[in-house]
Amino acid sequence: MNPAAERRPALPAWDISQSRDSQPQMVGIGLTFKRDKEKGYVVKRVVPGGPSYLDGGVQPGDTFLEVDGVSVRGKTPEELTRLVLGPVGSSVSLMVSRGGGRFVCA
Numbered sequence: 161m162n163p164a165a166e167r168r169p170a171l172p173a174w175d176i177s178q179s180r181d182s183q184p185q186m187v188g189i190g191l192t193f194k195r196d197k198e199k200g201y202v203v204k205r206v207v208p209g210g211p212s213y214l215d216g217g218v219q220p221g222d223t224f225l226e227v228d229g230v231s232v233r234g235k236t237p238e239e240l241t242r243l244v245l246g247p248v249g250s251s252v253s254l255m256v257s258r259g260g261g262r263f264v265c266a
Contacts, residue, residue, distance in 0.1 A: 186245040189252060191218060193240070199223045201232055201240055203256070217265030222256035229253070 190210015193201045201224040212218045224232045227243040235243070244252055254265045 185247060187248055188241070189244050189254075191244075193224065193237075195237060196223075200225075201235075201237075212265075215265060217263065218254060218256060219258065222258050222263075224254065225257055225262065226255035227252060 188210075190207035190212045191203055192205040192207070194204045196202050203218055203220050203222045203224070205220060206213045206218055224240065226232060227240070230243060232240050232243070244254075246252060251266060256263055256265060
């Protein structure tokens with residue numbers, strides 16, 4: 161993973177701002193997402209300057225499949241948010257689908 165793309169404070173996604181307020185040592189990955197009844201969790205926006213933006217792997221429209229090998233199927237938005245939170249400097253592996261293919265973004 162690009163060292164510049166390590167987790168660091170960025171604009172929160174979904175309920176990450178609430179989680180970050182209650183756990184100030186935890187940060188997100190710089191994405192916003194929406195829940196689609198058919199597809200699951202879809203990336204709505206990649207926050208400019210955030211870890212996912214700097215890494216360049218995740219794009220708007222990508223669908224979350226796994227976070228660190230854990231399926232997001234059936235997870236609540238809050239559970240997904242907890243999966244992507246981590247201490248400053250930690251990394252996370254995301255498996256997403258795009259255009260019929262699967263990609264791992266670290």
